[in-house]
Amino acid sequence: MSVLNGSYLARYAAMAISAANLANLRGTFVYDSPLQSGYSWIPDSRHRFRSLAYAGKALEIATDCRSTDISTLLAAHLMLTFVELELGSFEGLRYYISTVDGLVYNTHNQLLREKHGPEILCGLFDARSVQKFVAGPIGPPSGRELMMDQFWQTLEIRMPIKPDVAQSLGCEMAIILERLCLLTTMQHHLTIPSRMQYIVMKQLSDYLNTLYPMNRNEQISKHQLVSAYQECLGDMTGIRDQVLSLPTPPGVPLLSDVGSQSALVADLERLESTLVEGDEPLRFDSHRESMIAADYAWCRILCDESIILGITNPSGGPLSPISPNASHWMNVLVRIARGIDISECSTKNIYRRGICGMLLHSAIRCCRTETIDVLEDLLDRLISNGSAWEDCMFSNTPSVSTVRAVQRQLKQGRSILMVSSLDENVSPRTTIMSNRMVRTLILHGWEADGRTFDETLHLDDFATALGTRS
Incomplete structure (x- = not known):
């Protein structure tokens, strides 16, 4: 995606997701102990540490977003949510979902006008449905979550590039x-x-x-x-x-x-x-x-x-x-x-x-x-x-x-x-x-x-x- 060209933020986010994916591609199941009688999935430690280091650098750059356009910022956050899926926790994934929701809510009109904005919004919509399915909880959404769900439903109607709504509804x-x-x-x-x-x-x-x-x-x-x-x-x-x-x-x-x-x-x-x-x-x-x-x-x-x-x-x-x-x-x-x-x-x-x-x-x-x-x-x-x-x-x-x-x-x-x-x-x-x-x-x-x-x-x-x- 050309929107990412020349951006250190996007570059570090991309390297983080690449290393996270490699960590699990080269991971393995390890037998815990005779007492526990179970197996744990262990990602490759070298690639895991690299991924977390790259993600940390991307987040450091993202905190000073005054010099970063919103399309690049959201594209980087989208990649970091995938890092969280690979190596992170349910709590961390919920945090990322909430962060991205807030960014899109505040900038969606601008995004719809930008060259790559609709494409990024489509990717965020598709990722959000699966990530909510993974992160849980199974209970009904809170007041803020319900408001954001309704916001995304309304925004989907305005998107020139249509997301996979069936996947979202199936997960729900x-x-x-x-x-x-x-x-x-x-x-x-x-x-x-x-x-x-x-x-x-x-x-x-x-x-x-x-x-x-x-x-x-x-x-x-x-x-x-x-x-x-x-x-x-x-x-x-x-x-x-x-x-x-x-x-x-x-x-x-x-x-x-x-x-x-x-x-x-x-x-x-x-x-x-x-x-x-x-x-x-x-x-x-x-x-x-x-x-x-x-x-x-x-x-x-x-x-x-x-x-x-x-x-x-x-x-x-x-x-x-x-x-x-x-x-x-x-x-x-x-x-x-x-x-x-x-x-x-x-x-x-x-x-x-x-x-x-x-x-x-x-x-x-x-x-x-x-x-x-x-x-x-x-x-x-x-x-x-x-x-x-x-x-x-x-x-x-x-x-x-x-x-x-x-x-x-x-x-x-x-x-x-x-x-x-x-x-x-x-x-x-x-x-x-x-x-x-x-x-x-x-x-x-x-x-x-x-x-x-x-x-x-x-x-x-x-x-x-x-x-x-x-």
């Missing part, structure tokens, strides 16, 4: 669905204390304390859960309306006559047969176009009413048919995954939502074991290609054992509401990628007959999967 919907699953899980455990209740309480405490002030160690009430539950459903309705108003990306097939029962049966039969026997892969002119199409299919899946009903009221059991819309978009997502260039995923998805995460999330929500088969094949290809991560929240090798565990649960006819590996306390200062990979999963969900279940699974095949990478 995924967060709300996670919140809904946590609330449902907590409701199941109000009267039955369990290990799962403790884990869910840790994740919900800050969120519910914000909405409904509680004293320390006070139990969450049923009224608080119901109120938060209703707020979730209201948020989902708003996002669903936005998703349905989006134009379908070029090259993405549509489903006709979605309202008839015959269409439902035909589409479900087609989904089940094509996922097993293979369907023609969907290929696009570029990796970006492939991922835009995947984003669209993913958010259409998550916004489907049958998915929400499966979380809140599984009276039909997890094997009951998903809607024709959801099954169609699942099929589209799988076809995109089959046609995508794996080498591009390894290099271009690290700062966005990767397709592996979309497949796993969709398979869990739709209870589709066939989609897990496609995901396993994709992971095998990524690992064989030498890729340790597809995106900053999806580490390929440790995910193999998690994916297999999920597959076994779905084959039992179970519907999974909650999957957690949080055996340890996780604070906002926990690093995003360099966190410890534990070997135990805790699950909660519905049995095929509608009863709830809790299960603790030991991922004994993690070491085997880790060995295949080297």
Whole structure:
């Protein structure tokens, strides 16, 4: 980008992100100890130190921004948010998001008039949606965050270069669905204390304390859960309306006559047969176009009413048919995954939502074991290609054992509401990628007959999967 030419600020930011990326490309999983029985991701120390030094120099220059034009300043901040994704913490990422929000809010009119301003705004919009998804928290936004979200929605309409709105809405919907699953899980455990209740309480405490002030160690009430539950459903309705108003990306097939029962049966039969026997892969002119199409299919899946009903009221059991819309978009997502260039995923998805995460999330929500088969094949290809991560929240090798565990649960006819590996306390200062990979999963969900279940699974095949990478 020519806006960066001749800028020491941009040069140091670019060197910081390059070194951060190299640190993780050359990183490795290290066994902690027999007592902890876990693995930690360790970036290459030499490149990590270089990245942090370059980032520090860039921030030093940025503090005196009087001689720096706003386009260059924001481009540098955008690159530094990627450094934070590679090497930083959730707390640090939230700080960067807030800083960039303030800069854009104060200068957006000027940016829209500058030569490279619209291009930078588009990049900031796309990055912001994924970074908010990564940074959390899962609770509703604060007053300032809500104001900034609304500001960005309004600004997107004025942008001459259109961002990937489907990715943004998909990330928002995924967060709300996670919140809904946590609330449902907590409701199941109000009267039955369990290990799962403790884990869910840790994740919900800050969120519910914000909405409904509680004293320390006070139990969450049923009224608080119901109120938060209703707020979730209201948020989902708003996002669903936005998703349905989006134009379908070029090259993405549509489903006709979605309202008839015959269409439902035909589409479900087609989904089940094509996922097993293979369907023609969907290929696009570029990796970006492939991922835009995947984003669209993913958010259409998550916004489907049958998915929400499966979380809140599984009276039909997890094997009951998903809607024709959801099954169609699942099929589209799988076809995109089959046609995508794996080498591009390894290099271009690290700062966005990767397709592996979309497949796993969709398979869990739709209870589709066939989609897990496609995901396993994709992971095998990524690992064989030498890729340790597809995106900053999806580490390929440790995910193999998690994916297999999920597959076994779905084959039992179970519907999974909650999957957690949080055996340890996780604070906002926990690093995003360099966190410890534990070997135990805790699950909660519905049995095929509608009863709830809790299960603790030991991922004994993690070491085997880790060995295949080297």
